[in-house]
Amino acid sequence: MSPLSTSAPGVRQAAFRFRCIACGTLNDSASQDFRCAHCGDLLEITYPRWKEASPDAAKLKSTWRNRRLSSEPIDQSGVWRFRDLLPALESGQQAITLGEGNTPLYELPQCARITGVPRLFAKHQGLNPTGSFKDAGMTVAATFARLAGFRWVACASTGNTSASMAAYAARGGLRSLVLVPDGKISWSKLSQALDYGAVTCQLRTDFDGCLRLLQQLVLRAPVYQLNSINPFRLEGQKTLALELLEQLDWQPPDHIIVPGGNLGNSSAIGKALGEMHGLGLISRLPKLSVIQAEGANALVRTLREAGGKRLISVQAETRATAVRIGNPASWKKAVNVLEATSGACEQVTEIEIAQAKAEIGAEGIGCEPASAVTLAGLKKLLKQGFVKPEESVILVLTGNLLKDPDFTLGFHRGDLFRGTPDESASARLDPWRRPPIVLDATLDAVIRTLEQAEKS
Numbered sequence: 001m002s003p004l005s006t007s008a009p010g011v012r013q014a015a016f017r018f019r020c021i022a023c024g025t026l027n028d029s030a031s032q033d034f035r036c037a038h039c040g041d042l043l044e045i046t047y048p049r050w051k052e053a054s055p056d057a058a059k060l061k062s063t064w065r066n067r068r069l070s071s072e073p074i075d076q077s078g079v080w081r082f083r084d085l086l087p088a089l090e091s092g093q094q095a096i097t098l099g100e101g102n103t104p105l106y107e108l109p110q111c112a113r114i115t116g117v118p119r120l121f122a123k124h125q126g127l128n129p130t131g132s133f134k135d136a137g138m139t140v141a142a143t144f145a146r147l148a149g150f151r152w153v154a155c156a157s158t159g160n161t162s163a164s165m166a167a168y169a170a171r172g173g174l175r176s177l178v179l180v181p182d183g184k185i186s187w188s189k190l191s192q193a194l195d196y197g198a199v200t201c202q203l204r205t206d207f208d209g210c211l212r213l214l215q216q217l218v219l220r221a222p223v224y225q226l227n228s229i230n231p232f233r234l235e236g237q238k239t240l241a242l243e244l245l246e247q248l249d250w251q252p253p254d255h256i257i258v259p260g261g262n263l264g265n266s267s268a269i270g271k272a273l274g275e276m277h278g279l280g281l282i283s284r285l286p287k288l289s290v291i292q293a294e295g296a297n298a299l300v301r302t303l304r305e306a307g308g309k310r311l312i313s314v315q316a317e318t319r320a321t322a323v324r325i326g327n328p329a330s331w332k333k334a335v336n337v338l339e340a341t342s343g344a345c346e347q348v349t350e351i352e353i354a355q356a357k358a359e360i361g362a363e364g365i366g367c368e369p370a371s372a373v374t375l376a377g378l379k380k381l382l383k384q385g386f387v388k389p390e391e392s393v394i395l396v397l398t399g400n401l402l403k404d405p406d407f408t409l410g411f412h413r414g415d416l417f418r419g420t421p422d423e424s425a426s427a428r429l430d431p432w433r434r435p436p437i438v439l440d441a442t443l444d445a446v447i448r449t450l451e452q453a454e455k456s
């Protein structure tokens with residue numbers, strides 16, 4: 001089968017180009033594996049026109065504000081509202097949108113007290129249509145897949161990408177193929193892909209094995225890959241940062257902290273920050289820091305042991321299954337972003353993740369374990385003096401609490417760490433546990449429980 005072009009008629013070509021992040025080669029189209037034809041490295045999207053006539057920052061801000069008042073689906077999307085900084089469409093009708101983005105920025109008063117950082121906020125991407133930040137990237141990438149004439153889209157996933165891809169494919173009249181590691185993703189995420197009609201393959205391997213296979217598949221079959229190697233995904237995910245800065249009235253925070261798995265999201269946020277700074281939308285760059293689970297710490301090791309020059313892959317193991325990734329595709333982009341924004345990279349333990357997740361949950365917000373690495377990481381960065389208590393900090397919560405109910409139930413029942421090396425250390429989590437209480441159905445029993453709870 002001959003590969004289709006990933007660019008399409010109907011797309012205003014000159015408005016954006018693909019650039020190799022390593023050798024800088026520019027191109028108007030990309031091959032299906034989204035790798036540079038010269039050196040094989042990853043591609044990013046650039047906008048040559050910005051050099052000739054830089055968009056006016058004040059005008060952009062007011063355009064984006066005004067679009068909030070429009071009832072057009074493309075304007076109601078918290079992603080396409082920022083389309084001036086995205087690959088252009090001929091018409092708004094071309095976009096496959098579920099009204100993604102528009103996610104809240106919450107204050108975290110209790111976590112602020114716990115950490116001693118009064119200006120602590122969470123940008124909750126788990127409140128996207130399919131419950132994770134992936135939707136912001138998927139609306140853009142699925143749209144361009146359809147414009148390029150593909151019938152099939154595909155991804156390897158730890159669960160959220162597949163849920164999101166399946167939903168956007170369904171909305172856009174595309175077929176979708178999901179490759180997930182058998183038994184290693186949460187049932188909630190798997191059930192989303194099934195309900196949205198994806199052909200779902202549970203492969204007897206890990207995420208990295210699924211991604212390897214997908215990379216081979218796209219060179220053999222006319223399927224369009226929607227992993228974050230696809231640079232259109234990262235363009236959509238950039239809007240997280242645009243929306244965040246708009247919510248902050250364009251006053252940059254001191255720190256943005258994000259979980260790191262395959263490292264697409266940190267790369268996208270970093271790209272957005274660089275572009276906003278370059279276009280004069282913000283006056284200085286926040287520091288963007290990436291936090292990984294200790295058992296899936298490829299970027300941490302790559303920086304510490306190889307100075308960020310070559311990837312050190314790991315055999316990933318963590319209960320935060322969303323980031324159970326040992327061979328992150330976008331590691332080089334993430335290294336560049338950390339350098340450009342002077343951010344840090346840290347790792348946190350399973351116990352620290354579980355505690356942080358419960359602390360966020362106790363704010364009435366809730367997130368999935370992979371998102372909670374941000375709060376756990378903040379505590380470390382504070383201890384190291386990298387974050388100062390008087391600075392402002394944004395935690396990017398990437399997924400919804402309901403994405404992984406098994407983790408939350410295990411935590412509160414007290415069996416999350418049973419039979420693991422962390423079992424005895426997990427006793428320190430007891431103060432956060434709220435196990436369900438089974439009672440006889442009598443008024444007395446409930447009142448006694450209420451009185452006991454009042455005392456504790």
Ligand code: F0G
Binds near residue numbers: 156399
């Ligand atoms: N948080 C959540 C909830 C995720 O689902 C992921 C990645 C990450 C953080 C890490 O983001 O990969 O851009 O560094 N999930 C992918 C998936 C890999 O297949 O759903 P990243």
